[in-house]
Amino acid sequence: MSSLAYLLGRKSAPLFFKVNWVLKSLAGTEAEKIEAEFQMGCLLAQAYEEQVPSLENNRLSNIAAKLETCLTSKRRKYRFKLDRSDQLNAIAIPGGFIFCSEKLFDLCGEDSAAIAFILAHEVAHGIYGDANKRFLTKTALNALLRVKSRGFNPALKQLFAQLIEKGYSREQEFRADRFAVSLLKSAGFDPAGGIRLFQALRKISAEPGAAGAYFSSHPAAAERITQIDRLIRPESRQPPTGM
Secondary structure, eight states, X not given: OOOHHHHHHSOHHHHHHHHHHHHHOTTSOHHHHHHHHHHHHHHHHHHHHHHSOEEOOHHHHHHHHHHHTTOSOOSSOOEEEEEOOSSSOEEEETTTEEEEEHHHHHHHTTOHHHHHHHHHHHHHHHHTTHHHHHHSSHHHHHHHHXXXXXXXXXXXXXXXXXXXXXXXXXXXXXXXXXXXXXXXHHHTOOTTHHHHHXXXXXXXXXXXXXXXXXXXXXXXXXXHHHHHHHHTSTTOOOOOTTO
């Protein structure tokens, strides 16, 4: 695999179009698609961190490591960081780049299971291809290419904000929650951490948008709490596909 420095030093446009083609190509092998996704993710993650400063965190890394050991597929490599966005937010960028805002991390406090739920939920969006569908659209790629040709500027931050606010579909969110519950169980975390997470978010969401675009989008927290509660009952044993 090419070095990260080399990938980031490449000219953007040819790589963007190549990666987009590979991801859509039926002829590409699974390994080729994952490699192409990673190359694209390197550029997207770099662009994101140019706009939203990020940092490593030992506690976050330790929680993430426990989750990774329970993933069946080892082809994807994940990178987890905190970011200093001004919202309660988390985001999965193609290629296994996952960011959780410090504000959301701090909201969870000592509840490692709640943090694990956030990370597992974002991993699910990567595994199921939801993150690709959000970021690797013609509109998003063209906008990012235009911005990159002029250098990083506020327009790029606006682009990321729009992509985040767009959110995922109702079923994609429910599916990611189901995956997170199963992965938490496998990794030895309390799956009710997801319930506590959404309960905490509900408490601070009295004002519109108070919980951030990511968590204020449908489905409502109450519905997600109900699904998680149903999944953690003893009779619910069937894991979701993809792990």
